[in-house]
Amino acid sequence: MTWQPEESALLQIMQLLRESQSPNTEVQRAIHQKLQDLNQYPDFNNYLMYILAKLPDEAVATRSLAGLILKNNIKQYYGDLHEEVKHYARVCCLQSLGDAAPLVRTTVGILLSTIVKKMTEDGEMAQPEMLAALVSCLDSPDFNVCEGAFGALRKICEDLSDELNNDVVNRPLNVLIPKFLQFFKHCVPRIRSHAIACVNHFVHIRSQVLMLHMDTFIKELFQLAGDKDNEVRMNVCRALVMLLDARFDRLVPHMGDIIEYMLIRTQDDNEEVAKEACEFWLTLAEMPVCTEVLANHLERLIPVLASRMRYSEMELVTLKADEDDQSVPDREEDIAPRFHRSRACGGSHAPQQAKVGDEEGDEEDDEDTEEGEEDGWPDQTVTIWTLRKCSAAALDLLANVFKDKLLPVVLPILKYTLFSADWLFKESGILILGAIAEGCAQGMQPHLPNLVPYLVQCLSESRALVRSITCWTLSRYSHWILEQPQDKYLEPLMQGLLERILDSNKKVQEAACSAFAQVEEEACTELVPYLVPILNTLVTAFGKYQHKNLLILYDAVGTLADSVGNYLNDQEYIQVLMPPLIEKWNTLKDDDRDLFPLLECLSSLATALQGGFLPYADPIFKRCVNIIEKTLQQALMAIASPEQFDTPDKDFMIAALDVLSGLAEGIESHISQYIANSNVLELLFQCMQDRMPEVRQSSFALLGDLTKACFQHVQPSIGVFIPLLGTNLIPEYISVCNNAIWAIGEIAVKIGDGMEAYIGMILEQLIGIMNRINAPKTLLENTAITIGRLGMACPATVAPQVANFIRPWCTSLRNIRDNAEKESAFIGICLVVNANPVGIAQNFVFFCDAVASWTSPPVNLQEMFHKILHGFKSEIGESEWGMVSAQFPKLLLDRLNAVYGL
Numbered sequence: 001m002t003w004q005p006e007e008s009a010l011l012q013i014m015q016l017l018r019e020s021q022s023p024n025t026e027v028q029r030a031i032h033q034k035l036q037d038l039n040q041y042p043d044f045n046n047y048l049m050y051i052l053a054k055l056p057d058e059a060v061a062t063r064s065l066a067g068l069i070l071k072n073n074i075k076q077y078y079g080d081l082h083e084e085v086k087h088y089a090r091v092c093c094l095q096s097l098g099d100a101a102p103l104v105r106t107t108v109g110i111l112l113s114t115i116v117k118k119m120t121e122d123g124e125m126a127q128p129e130m131l132a133a134l135v136s137c138l139d140s141p142d143f144n145v146c147e148g149a150f151g152a153l154r155k156i157c158e159d160l161s162d163e164l165n166n167d168v169v170n171r172p173l174n175v176l177i178p179k180f181l182q183f184f185k186h187c188v189p190r191i192r193s194h195a196i197a198c199v200n201h202f203v204h205i206r207s208q209v210l211m212l213h214m215d216t217f218i219k220e221l222f223q224l225a226g227d228k229d230n231e232v233r234m235n236v237c238r239a240l241v242m243l244l245d246a247r248f249d250r251l252v253p254h255m256g257d258i259i260e261y262m263l264i265r266t267q268d269d270n271e272e273v274a275k276e277a278c279e280f281w282l283t284l285a286e287m288p289v290c291t292e293v294l295a296n297h298l299e300r301l302i303p304v305l306a307s308r309m310r311y312s313e314m315e316l317v318t319l320k321a322d323e324d325d326q327s328v329p330d331r332e333e334d335i336a337p338r339f340h341r342s343r344a345c346g347g348s349h350a351p352q353q354a355k356v357g358d359e360e361g362d363e364e365d366d367e368d369t370e371e372g373e374e375d376g377w378p379d380q381t382v383t384i385w386t387l388r389k390c391s392a393a394a395l396d397l398l399a400n401v402f403k404d405k406l407l408p409v410v411l412p413i414l415k416y417t418l419f420s421a422d423w424l425f426k427e428s429g430i431l432i433l434g435a436i437a438e439g440c441a442q443g444m445q446p447h448l449p450n451l452v453p454y455l456v457q458c459l460s461e462s463r464a465l466v467r468s469i470t471c472w473t474l475s476r477y478s479h480w481i482l483e484q485p486q487d488k489y490l491e492p493l494m495q496g497l498l499e500r501i502l503d504s505n506k507k508v509q510e511a512a513c514s515a516f517a518q519v520e521e522e523a524c525t526e527l528v529p530y531l532v533p534i535l536n537t538l539v540t541a542f543g544k545y546q547h548k549n550l551l552i553l554y555d556a557v558g559t560l561a562d563s564v565g566n567y568l569n570d571q572e573y574i575q576v577l578m579p580p581l582i583e584k585w586n587t588l589k590d591d592d593r594d595l596f597p598l599l600e601c602l603s604s605l606a607t608a609l610q611g612g613f614l615p616y617a618d619p620i621f622k623r624c625v626n627i628i629e630k631t632l633q634q635a636l637m638a639i640a641s642p643e644q645f646d647t648p649d650k651d652f653m654i655a656a657l658d659v660l661s662g663l664a665e666g667i668e669s670h671i672s673q674y675i676a677n678s679n680v681l682e683l684l685f686q687c688m689q690d691r692m693p694e695v696r697q698s699s700f701a702l703l704g705d706l707t708k709a710c711f712q713h714v715q716p717s718i719g720v721f722i723p724l725l726g727t728n729l730i731p732e733y734i735s736v737c738n739n740a741i742w743a744i745g746e747i748a749v750k751i752g753d754g755m756e757a758y759i760g761m762i763l764e765q766l767i768g769i770m771n772r773i774n775a776p777k778t779l780l781e782n783t784a785i786t787i788g789r790l791g792m793a794c795p796a797t798v799a800p801q802v803a804n805f806i807r808p809w810c811t812s813l814r815n816i817r818d819n820a821e822k823e824s825a826f827i828g829i830c831l832v833v834n835a836n837p838v839g840i841a842q843n844f845v846f847f848c849d850a851v852a853s854w855t856s857p858p859v860n861l862q863e864m865f866h867k868i869l870h871g872f873k874s875e876i877g878e879s880e881w882g883m884v885s886a887q888f889p890k891l892l893l894d895r896l897n898a899v900y901g902l
Helices: 007-019 025-040 044-054 060-080 083-095 102-122 127-137 143-159 161-166 173-185 189-200 208-212 214-223 230-246 248-266 271-285 290-307 313-319 387-418 423-435 441-458 464-476 478-482 486-501 506-542 547-568 571-587 595-640 651-676 680-687 693-709 711-726 734-757 759-770 777-793 795-804 806-813 820-835 837-852 859-876 878-885 890-900
Strands: 342-345 351-354
Touching: 007 025, 007 044, 007 060, 025 044, 025 060, 044 060, 044 083, 044 102, 060 083, 060 102, 083 102, 083 127, 102 127, 102 143, 127 143, 127 173, 143 161, 143 173, 143 189, 161 173, 173 189, 173 208, 173 214, 189 230, 208 214, 214 230, 214 248, 230 248, 230 271, 248 271, 248 290, 271 290, 271 387, 290 387, 387 423, 387 441, 423 441, 423 464, 441 464, 441 478, 441 486, 464 478, 464 486, 464 506, 478 486, 478 506, 486 506, 506 547, 506 571, 547 571, 547 595, 571 595, 595 651, 595 680, 651 680, 651 693, 651 711, 680 693, 680 711, 693 711, 693 734, 711 734, 711 759, 734 759, 734 777, 759 777, 759 795, 759 806, 777 795, 777 806, 777 820, 795 806, 795 820, 795 837, 806 820, 806 837, 820 837, 820 859, 837 859, 837 890, 859 878, 859 890
Parallel strands: none
Antiparallel strands: 342 351
């Protein structure tokens, strides 16, 4: 018997659904809780399904809302639902595919996709029947049924492309793909578009079934190239872009025609179609064949891209960018979520930033951007990917491919746009100039003496969008500016950017703050003479900025601290800078995500201010310890009672660990008093065992910094810390491994021959990393330094293994600057070589090259080098030495002769 609702309960639920659409957030919250409470009744989901499927006279918004709540319940509680509820949902969804209301059809499709996904995850046998039912609906003479089924299948193909492709038992794609291809010729554009979109989901995974039908697929795409429907053309462009990446070989015979087509589509009146076409140039620019394929088309392509870099009318309406809006509070939806970036230790052991979540398989982890960022591109306030941004990114990539060969095409465009009386053209010209900054850097140099002053003038333009893009473009040329006389270029730039940081328009404030942070990174200590106006400006901004830009301002302050270092440790500067930061610190709660950028900022300041940070250290230390302890307790409760307690957000704990690292590095031995009166080391031991890589990454950084600052507190726990470090020497987790290696090296420096007991569990792993092909540069440098430090602590133990690592060891350290870490590593390797000189015989030229890489080695190290080099020469004799040294590059031999008298 078919389930039927109880009338009063149905009316009650419908009333709640209607009330939940109230604009009043308090009402919404109360109704949401009531609806959540109804989940305790097993047939509540049947009521939701009934409202969606069986009440055509009810408001479409209410029916759709019922379906979306049901979708969320299925997604969250599918395993707990009674089989009768699941069956009722499946049957009603299939019956409702052809509902007269498009929004209801869309909701039913989303719900069906969720059901099929959960069935697939649970291995339920009914899944093939569901797919077969949907496929049969495609042949319905009722358009609504066909369209509804296609909408559901499109979502299923999107969510389950891999699962469908890998189903070797039922082989659904053997039916689906040929069926979809039949509908490429359908008389209704919406159906054609659905069909292309469904097939597109299998291109990037290189589905074998699709490969068998590839000729038909490409032929049908070409037939649809001139389709009058915007969505069809958009999906055709998307298909060609995906094929370019997945099966370039199948497009090669048609490449000339495809380029012509994409040039036309990039100029399409519909911006979504044009944006999809523009993705083609982005993808092609990153392929090795780009130069060969595009070289003859640049004269036509570059002007097209430039024309699409102007703001559209819709963007201008959305941005409202020329308002003086500095006093208008930000909407929460305009503020991207913040994610803390864990502390990583670079090759020179200076703390750097690595993005949260980038550990596995990412070999360039420190180059990643935060979620929501777009590789430094402007217009971050508009988070959607626009045609303008896509065109600018394509031009940037093409400039990096073709370099200065692009300039004969670009320079006339710049001349016309940059000096145009139409501000939209001028703004796009400034964007073009910024886009080519990296790729055409060499060829642009003769033009910059005139262009940079012009850009500085543009910082005062009446249009806010011109001011904001000018900030970004100037930051792209900051490297060149810093190579020129400061009074001519840097000082006017600084003055202009500082004025714009205090602009009355929030978009300009954001652009100026971000640009200034870029200049800070490039300029470093060259900013020291300007610290007074810089700090006064930044502090004024603290009292002026709204929520979103305040977060960016923290980053600018932290970058300033990283760049100028202990030059900030001046009471005049500290009294200006710290009060507004501490005031904000005191107002934020421990679970406020705004704490992340402030914690990162304070970590940088603690490192830079050193002893100057002491007055602020105690409350910050205690709060960070409290955050760590509270997070660990919450995590334990969530493990013990997952139904009662949520898993805590560990980003707060990671940020707190990083501030403690900054404190240890900044106030050095003064942190001892805080460590002695806290349980930090017990908490650190727990963090070092956390399952989350970023927690371990920051834990190892803190262990290394505490080892340097107050080893007397760390030493009693070395016996449990070192084995944990040893189990984390896994290169796939790059930053975790990197920090563990660094901490081992710091411990080795402190305990000397006390490392003897631990070398057996560490050295073989370090040698394996040292010989790893294509390992990240910073990881190899850190590993080499730590091996050298182990050699300094226990040379006789390391010496027998020297032949297994000396060559990559030398090549890794030859390019790093002279510093204390490099010195300790080379002292260690010299002691190892003295204990086993034969071990480096086969790679002696690499050792010599590493020795010669020193600009000014300390006297004691220079003496060690001299002894080893002359000892080797003496051991093999003059004639043999002549033959060996004849193989050396002339520059190396000259250097060795000049410094060591070889």
